[in-house]
Amino acid sequence: MACLLFRIVSFATLILTVFSAIEAAENDQEFVPRRQQGIPGPPLSPADAISKMTVPSGFSVEAVAAEPDIVNPVAMTFDEKGRIWVTESFEYPRLSPGPGRDRIKVLEDTDQDGAIDKVTIFAEGLNIPSGIAVGYGGVWVANAPDILFLQDTDGDLKADKTEVIVTGFGRTDTHELPNSLTWGPDGYLYGLNGVFNHSHVKHRGQDFVFTCALFRIDPRTHDFELFSEGTSNPWGIAFDPNGEAFVSACVIDHLWHLTESGYYRRQGGPYPPHTWELGSIVNHKHQMAAYCGIEYFDSDAYPAEYRDCLYMGNIHGGCVNVDVLQRDGSTYFAKPRPDFLTANDVWHMPVDQKTGPDGCLYVLDWYDRYHCYQDARARPGDVDRLKGRLYRVRYENTPRAQLFDLNQETDDQLIARLASPNRFFRDQAQRVLSERASSAAIPKLESVVLDESAAQKTRLHALWALIGARQLSEEFSLKLLSHANPQLRNWAVRYQGTVASDQAEIAQKIRELAHDESPDVRLQVAILAPQVDYLPTVPTLLEVLHHSPGDKLIPHIVWQNLHPQLEKETPQYLALMQQSPYAQSEAALSLLPRAAGRILGTRSLSVEHVATLVKLLTAQKGQESQLAACLQRIAAQTQSRELTGQRLAQLKSELAESLSDVMAAGNKHPGYYHAANLAIAWNDSKAMQIVPQVFTSTSEPADRRVAALDALLAAGHPQAITLVTNYFETSGKDQAEVGRVIQTLGKSDSDVIATLLLERLEALSSENRPKAIEVLLQRPAWTHLLLSQIENGKLAKDILSINQLQRLVSTSNANVAQQIASIYGTIKTGRDPSRTFIVAQMRRLVTSEQGNPHRGIEVYNKLCGQCHKLHGKGQEVGPEITVNGRGNLEQLLSNVFDPSLVIGKDYQAVTVLTIEGRVLSGLLVEDSPSRVVLKLQGGKLETIARDDVDAMKTSDTSLMPEGIEKQLAPEEILDLFAYLTLTKPPADPAAELISGAGTIDPNSIVLPSTAHNLLVDAKISTNIPQLDAGKRGEARDPIFNPKTGKFVRNSQWHEIGVASRADLGVLSEEQAVTWTATWDQPVNVNFLTLSGTYPNQPQPDTAWAVEAKIAGNWQTLERGQGGWYNSGRFVWGWPGAVSVPIESLRVKVFSVDEKTPVRSIHFRGEEGFSWFAGNLLPETSVVRQ
Known part of the structure; x- marks a missing residue:
C-alpha cells in the first residue's frame, strides 16, 4: 500500500503507548524517517493539522472523524445511506494468516453537522483488512488470503455471517495485499494485488497464479477472473465517465489505464511467454513515488476547474496530486495539475479518497510519522498506534448531506438520481438498481439510455444499471450495437463477454464492428473475439488491427489475444496474411516478427509455417524492415539452440533460397546481416564470408559486431576462436563493446577462450573484469582453470564473491567443489550474518568524510550500473534505484553491503545448469515450455532452449553480490556514497542529501x-x-x-x-x-x-x-x-x-x-x-x- 506502514497494537500496549509517546517526544524532534527530507516534529492534533494544510482559494478542510473514533484506518467506502465504512488494522506487518485484532467500523453523522457522532463496530477478528465494499446484501472485505462476504442477518449492524468467496491471495508482502475493492460500471467487484505478493487462487476448477493484477468478482455468481496484469504496487481504482479503469501505483510510473486482457510493464519478476507489455499513460512525476488511493472526481460541489480529474493520495508527499485525462486513440494520456491539498505535515498519509454524498472529496489519513514498511518490519511494536483521521475538503458553504436511504426509494426515484450532478448518487443509485434487477425498471432504463436529450453520463449509468443486473436483452443489444453513439456500441459489445448469446444477428453485427470508426468499439471487439464461439478469433483480430493504424493500445491487445491462437491456428493466420487487405496492411504486417517468434515457440513447430511467413514478407515491397526483424528473431532461436537437428535442416531447405536473395541484395537491405547470421547456422558459403567480415570490421557498429560473433560461436565456425583472439590483441577498442564481446564468449566450449580471458583478466577494465569472471564460471573446465590461478597465487582469493562461491558449491561438479574447499574452506550457503558488522564499518567510513559525487558517477557506472538504473543511467537487471532503496542512509547501507537481508522473490538469482554443463545465473525473465530466459549481470539476455536445461535452482540470496567493499578502495566508496546519497544528479542545483547522510562529528x-x-x-x-x-x-x-x-x-x-x-x-x-x-x-x-x-x-x-x-x-x-x-x-x-x-x-x-x-x-x-x-x-x- 504505497510504502504505507501499518501498525500493530493490542489493548494493553495501547495504554503503554500513551506514556512512551510522551517520553519519546523530545527525541522525535530530530529523527528523519525513510523517504522524508525534513524533521517530522511531534504529531499535531486534528485541528492543528488542518490549520497547516494548503488548499485552493475558496476551499477549506474539515475533520469528519479522528482518534479515538478511528485508529489506523486503511480503507473506506460509503453505502446507500451515506454511512462511512472504515477498516482499521493493528496487525500489519504480520505475515501469517488467521484471526487477528483488526476491525470494521461504521461511522454516522446523525445530526447532519458534518462530523461523525455515532460509531459502530461491525466486525472484529480480521487480519489486515485492506479493502472494503458494500453491496449485494453484505460487506465485501479483502482479508488475505481471502475475499470475505460479511452479512448482518438480524439488522443490528453487526456481522453475524461470514462467507469466503475467494481464497489464495498471498501474504508474502503485506504492503501489497489485495486492496481497493471497488464496484465497476459493469457490476463487477474489482480489486488489486501487488507485484511481490505471490498469489495462487484455485477457484471452480481454474488455477490463477499471479502477482500484480487487477482482478474482478461477479457478485451474483462469485466467478473470479483476472482483468489485466502488470504494474507494480497498485493501490486505488477509479472509473472515468466512460467506464474505463485507472489505477495509481508506486515506484514506477504512477498512473495506468488498464484494459481487459492487457499486460502492463512490471516493476519486477518474469513476464509470461510472448508478452508485449503496455506502458503507463504519464511521462511526468509528482513528489516522490508512493501513491495510495485514486478518485475520479465529478461533482457540482466544486467549481468546474476542479471537476473531471483524478485525485491521488501521495504518501511521501503528504498531499493530494491531480492529473487530468486526455484521449489518445483508444487509450488516454494524463497531464499534471497543481496539487489539490498539501498537508505541510509529514505525518499526513492520505490512504484513500472518495466522493461523499455532499459532493465533497473525503480523504482518509493514516497519520503516522513512518511512511515505509521497512520500519514496520524492523520494529513492528515501536511505532505510533493511536491515530487516524478522516477529512472533508469543502468548497465555500457547500450544503451538508441530509439523511437518505436509497434502498427505500422507488425505481423511479433511483432512475431520477442517475441524472444527479454528484457522481456519488449516480453510482449508488445504479448499484441499487442493478441489485434489485426489477423487471419493471427495464423499459424505463432503456428509455433513458436511448434518450438523446439526456446527458451522456446519465445514459451510461442507466445502461450500466441494466448490465449490472444482467438485463440487457438481445433485442435491445442489437439496437445498441447499431446506435450512433460510440459509447453505447462499445458497452453493448463489452456486455457480450458476460453472457452466452448465440443469436446470429448479434454475431454478424459484432463482426461488422471490427472496422467501426470508434477505436473504443474496435478495442472491445478485439477483447471479445477469443471469448465467444460465434466470432472467428483470428480473422476478427486481424480486421481490428487493420483498421487501427497508429493506435497505441489496440495492437498490444490484439497481440495478447492473438498469440495464444497461433499454437493451433497458425495455418489460418498465415493464409489470411497472404490475402488482401492484410497482405498490404502496415498494422497487420507489423506483428509478423512477433508472430515468427510465437510460431517458432509452438509445441508442434512446423518449419513450413516459418518459411511461409518469411516468403510472405520477402514478396512484399516496402516490408524489408519487418523482414529483417523476422529474420533476427529466427536467427536468435537458432543461436539459442531452440532450433536444432532435423528442424534446422528443414529450415535450411525452406529458406536457403530466400536468404540467398536477401544476401545478394547487399548490405543496404535491412535484412542482409540477419540473413547471414541465420544462414551461417547451416554453413551457407556466402554467410561464412559475410559474418566473419562483419565481426572483424571496426567500421561496423557494436550491435552488429556482437550479433555476428554470437552467430559465429553458435555455429561453431572454424575460425571463430582465432577471430576472437585477434580481436583482443588489437588496441583502441571501445570498452562497452569489449564487455559485450566477453559476455558472448560463453557460447563457445573451447578451453582457448578460458585461457584467453585468464591471460588478460588483470588488464581488463574494472567494468569488464567481473563480466569475464562470470563467463569463466559458466563452464566447469574453465572454472577449474580460474581456481587453479587462485590456488597458485596468480590471482587474489577475493576475486570471487561469496555469492559466486555459494553458487559454485551448490551447482558445480565434485572436483570444482573440492577445489573450492581446498582454497576457501567450508562455504556457508545463505546470507552471511556478519554482514551486519560490515554495514557498521561502512557507516563509519561514509560518515567520517565527504566524497566527490562526480567521481562517484564513475564508480557507479563500473559497479552498480551493471544491474541498476539511477537517474536514467545503467541497466535494468535489479530494481531501478532512483526512487527505490535509498530512502535514508541506513536503508542504502543495508542494500549495498547486506543485499540479502531483505530480498523480494522476483529478485532472487536463478541458476540454470545445461545438459552440456554450462552454468548461468541471473534474474528469471521467461520460463516457458520452449525456453528459459535469464537477464545476466550487465543486462544481457541469455536464452536457453528448454531441451538444453538440465536443472534450475532459485537462490535464497540476492543476485547482487556481497563484499563489494573488497572491490573498492575507501576513497571510491566515499565517492560512490557521495553520489548515491543525493536525491538528484550532482550537477542539479536542487540535489539534496537523503535523510541520515552526510558527515557526523x-x-x-x-x-x-x-x-x-x-x-x-x-x-x-x-x-x-x-x-x-x-x-x-x-x-x-x-x-x-x-x-x-x-x-x-x-x-x-x-x-x-x-x-x-x-x-x-x-x-x-x-x-x-x-x-x-x-x-x-x-x-x-x-x-x-x-x-x-x-x-x-x-x-x-x-x-x-x-x-x-x-x-x-x-x-x-x-x-x-x-x-x-x-x-x-x-x-x-x-x-x-x-x-x-x-x-x-x-x-x-x-x-x-x-x-x-x-x-x-x-x-x-x-x-x-x-x-x-x-x-x-x-x-x-x-x-x-
Missing part, C-alpha cells in the same frame, strides 16, 4: 535519556588486576547510565587503566589485556560507544580489537592500532540498524608486533558519552544539534 554524539545501557546489566570482568580494581579505577567505572544521567560507579575520574609508563611487556593477541561484559541471555545490540578521552588512547603503538560473542563464537566488530577512531571516541552501529544478538562483549589491547610492549592503558568515561551498548529505535536521536 563524533564529538556531537550524546546518549539520550531514553536509552537503556545494557552494560549496566552485564557482568564485567578483566584479566589483569590493574583493570579490575587498580589505582585508575574499577572495571565498571566508565559505564554511563543515560536514564539516570550518572555513571554506574561513582568515582573521581570514571576511568580504568594502568599506571603511567607502566610496561606490561610484549603481549600477543592471544595474551591480550581484556575487558569483558557478559550477559545471562543474549542481548540485541545495534549501537555501541567506547570513550578513551584522548585521541591517543589506546596508545599509538598499541593494537586493539572490539569483539562480540555470537552463538558461542567470538567475532570482531572492529580492530585497529593506536587511538580509537573518531578523535578518541569509538562508535559502532547506529539507532535503527539491524541488531546483533550478543552473549558477551570484549575489548582487547595487545602488541602490534613481537617487539613493542603494551604501555600505559588509559580509558576515561565522559558524561553523556561513555561505555555503552544498546538497542536503539530508529527515531532515537544521538546527535546534538
Whole structure:
C-alpha cells in the first residue's frame, strides 16, 4: 500500500503507548524517517493539522472523524445511506494468516453537522483488512488470503455471517495485499494485488497464479477472473465517465489505464511467454513515488476547474496530486495539475479518497510519522498506534448531506438520481438498481439510455444499471450495437463477454464492428473475439488491427489475444496474411516478427509455417524492415539452440533460397546481416564470408559486431576462436563493446577462450573484469582453470564473491567443489550474518568524510550500473534505484553491503545448469515450455532452449553480490556514497542529501535519556588486576547510565587503566589485556560507544580489537592500532540498524608486533558519552544539534 506502514497494537500496549509517546517526544524532534527530507516534529492534533494544510482559494478542510473514533484506518467506502465504512488494522506487518485484532467500523453523522457522532463496530477478528465494499446484501472485505462476504442477518449492524468467496491471495508482502475493492460500471467487484505478493487462487476448477493484477468478482455468481496484469504496487481504482479503469501505483510510473486482457510493464519478476507489455499513460512525476488511493472526481460541489480529474493520495508527499485525462486513440494520456491539498505535515498519509454524498472529496489519513514498511518490519511494536483521521475538503458553504436511504426509494426515484450532478448518487443509485434487477425498471432504463436529450453520463449509468443486473436483452443489444453513439456500441459489445448469446444477428453485427470508426468499439471487439464461439478469433483480430493504424493500445491487445491462437491456428493466420487487405496492411504486417517468434515457440513447430511467413514478407515491397526483424528473431532461436537437428535442416531447405536473395541484395537491405547470421547456422558459403567480415570490421557498429560473433560461436565456425583472439590483441577498442564481446564468449566450449580471458583478466577494465569472471564460471573446465590461478597465487582469493562461491558449491561438479574447499574452506550457503558488522564499518567510513559525487558517477557506472538504473543511467537487471532503496542512509547501507537481508522473490538469482554443463545465473525473465530466459549481470539476455536445461535452482540470496567493499578502495566508496546519497544528479542545483547522510562529528554524539545501557546489566570482568580494581579505577567505572544521567560507579575520574609508563611487556593477541561484559541471555545490540578521552588512547603503538560473542563464537566488530577512531571516541552501529544478538562483549589491547610492549592503558568515561551498548529505535536521536 504505497510504502504505507501499518501498525500493530493490542489493548494493553495501547495504554503503554500513551506514556512512551510522551517520553519519546523530545527525541522525535530530530529523527528523519525513510523517504522524508525534513524533521517530522511531534504529531499535531486534528485541528492543528488542518490549520497547516494548503488548499485552493475558496476551499477549506474539515475533520469528519479522528482518534479515538478511528485508529489506523486503511480503507473506506460509503453505502446507500451515506454511512462511512472504515477498516482499521493493528496487525500489519504480520505475515501469517488467521484471526487477528483488526476491525470494521461504521461511522454516522446523525445530526447532519458534518462530523461523525455515532460509531459502530461491525466486525472484529480480521487480519489486515485492506479493502472494503458494500453491496449485494453484505460487506465485501479483502482479508488475505481471502475475499470475505460479511452479512448482518438480524439488522443490528453487526456481522453475524461470514462467507469466503475467494481464497489464495498471498501474504508474502503485506504492503501489497489485495486492496481497493471497488464496484465497476459493469457490476463487477474489482480489486488489486501487488507485484511481490505471490498469489495462487484455485477457484471452480481454474488455477490463477499471479502477482500484480487487477482482478474482478461477479457478485451474483462469485466467478473470479483476472482483468489485466502488470504494474507494480497498485493501490486505488477509479472509473472515468466512460467506464474505463485507472489505477495509481508506486515506484514506477504512477498512473495506468488498464484494459481487459492487457499486460502492463512490471516493476519486477518474469513476464509470461510472448508478452508485449503496455506502458503507463504519464511521462511526468509528482513528489516522490508512493501513491495510495485514486478518485475520479465529478461533482457540482466544486467549481468546474476542479471537476473531471483524478485525485491521488501521495504518501511521501503528504498531499493530494491531480492529473487530468486526455484521449489518445483508444487509450488516454494524463497531464499534471497543481496539487489539490498539501498537508505541510509529514505525518499526513492520505490512504484513500472518495466522493461523499455532499459532493465533497473525503480523504482518509493514516497519520503516522513512518511512511515505509521497512520500519514496520524492523520494529513492528515501536511505532505510533493511536491515530487516524478522516477529512472533508469543502468548497465555500457547500450544503451538508441530509439523511437518505436509497434502498427505500422507488425505481423511479433511483432512475431520477442517475441524472444527479454528484457522481456519488449516480453510482449508488445504479448499484441499487442493478441489485434489485426489477423487471419493471427495464423499459424505463432503456428509455433513458436511448434518450438523446439526456446527458451522456446519465445514459451510461442507466445502461450500466441494466448490465449490472444482467438485463440487457438481445433485442435491445442489437439496437445498441447499431446506435450512433460510440459509447453505447462499445458497452453493448463489452456486455457480450458476460453472457452466452448465440443469436446470429448479434454475431454478424459484432463482426461488422471490427472496422467501426470508434477505436473504443474496435478495442472491445478485439477483447471479445477469443471469448465467444460465434466470432472467428483470428480473422476478427486481424480486421481490428487493420483498421487501427497508429493506435497505441489496440495492437498490444490484439497481440495478447492473438498469440495464444497461433499454437493451433497458425495455418489460418498465415493464409489470411497472404490475402488482401492484410497482405498490404502496415498494422497487420507489423506483428509478423512477433508472430515468427510465437510460431517458432509452438509445441508442434512446423518449419513450413516459418518459411511461409518469411516468403510472405520477402514478396512484399516496402516490408524489408519487418523482414529483417523476422529474420533476427529466427536467427536468435537458432543461436539459442531452440532450433536444432532435423528442424534446422528443414529450415535450411525452406529458406536457403530466400536468404540467398536477401544476401545478394547487399548490405543496404535491412535484412542482409540477419540473413547471414541465420544462414551461417547451416554453413551457407556466402554467410561464412559475410559474418566473419562483419565481426572483424571496426567500421561496423557494436550491435552488429556482437550479433555476428554470437552467430559465429553458435555455429561453431572454424575460425571463430582465432577471430576472437585477434580481436583482443588489437588496441583502441571501445570498452562497452569489449564487455559485450566477453559476455558472448560463453557460447563457445573451447578451453582457448578460458585461457584467453585468464591471460588478460588483470588488464581488463574494472567494468569488464567481473563480466569475464562470470563467463569463466559458466563452464566447469574453465572454472577449474580460474581456481587453479587462485590456488597458485596468480590471482587474489577475493576475486570471487561469496555469492559466486555459494553458487559454485551448490551447482558445480565434485572436483570444482573440492577445489573450492581446498582454497576457501567450508562455504556457508545463505546470507552471511556478519554482514551486519560490515554495514557498521561502512557507516563509519561514509560518515567520517565527504566524497566527490562526480567521481562517484564513475564508480557507479563500473559497479552498480551493471544491474541498476539511477537517474536514467545503467541497466535494468535489479530494481531501478532512483526512487527505490535509498530512502535514508541506513536503508542504502543495508542494500549495498547486506543485499540479502531483505530480498523480494522476483529478485532472487536463478541458476540454470545445461545438459552440456554450462552454468548461468541471473534474474528469471521467461520460463516457458520452449525456453528459459535469464537477464545476466550487465543486462544481457541469455536464452536457453528448454531441451538444453538440465536443472534450475532459485537462490535464497540476492543476485547482487556481497563484499563489494573488497572491490573498492575507501576513497571510491566515499565517492560512490557521495553520489548515491543525493536525491538528484550532482550537477542539479536542487540535489539534496537523503535523510541520515552526510558527515557526523563524533564529538556531537550524546546518549539520550531514553536509552537503556545494557552494560549496566552485564557482568564485567578483566584479566589483569590493574583493570579490575587498580589505582585508575574499577572495571565498571566508565559505564554511563543515560536514564539516570550518572555513571554506574561513582568515582573521581570514571576511568580504568594502568599506571603511567607502566610496561606490561610484549603481549600477543592471544595474551591480550581484556575487558569483558557478559550477559545471562543474549542481548540485541545495534549501537555501541567506547570513550578513551584522548585521541591517543589506546596508545599509538598499541593494537586493539572490539569483539562480540555470537552463538558461542567470538567475532570482531572492529580492530585497529593506536587511538580509537573518531578523535578518541569509538562508535559502532547506529539507532535503527539491524541488531546483533550478543552473549558477551570484549575489548582487547595487545602488541602490534613481537617487539613493542603494551604501555600505559588509559580509558576515561565522559558524561553523556561513555561505555555503552544498546538497542536503539530508529527515531532515537544521538546527535546534538
